[in-house]
Amino acid sequence: MATTALKVGPKYQVTIPKDVRDALGIKVGDLVEATVDRRGALIRPVEVVPKNVDIRKRLEAAEADVKAGRTLGPFKTASAAMRALKQKARARTSR
Numbered sequence: 001m002a003t004t005a006l007k008v009g010p011k012y013q014v015t016i017p018k019d020v021r022d023a024l025g026i027k028v029g030d031l032v033e034a035t036v037d038r039r040g041a042l043i044r045p046v047e048v049v050p051k052n053v054d055i056r057k058r059l060e061a062a063e064a065d066v067k068a069g070r071t072l073g074p075f076k077t078a079s080a081a082m083r084a085l086k087q088k089a090r091a092r093t094s095r
Contacts, residue, residue: 004017004019004020016043024044024045025045026045030045031045031046031048032044032045032046033046072084072085072088
């Protein structure tokens, strides 16, 4: 594969040449990762694997928290809810 010079745009963006995209199978919307080593930059496709979450267990844990009183609220406004969440987070980090 031939080497191609790329121009960096005003937002520090570069366009991956068509022959490189085709060789790697990169399409619009795909994710790529960029890493740097002593030789330069490497861009390669990334495949995202969805995390397997057991919804039933998460719901049972949430219901147990509600029954045990480990809840906040009710709140009259979204800003009141945010204040309570931030206060709770600060209390956790100061432990």
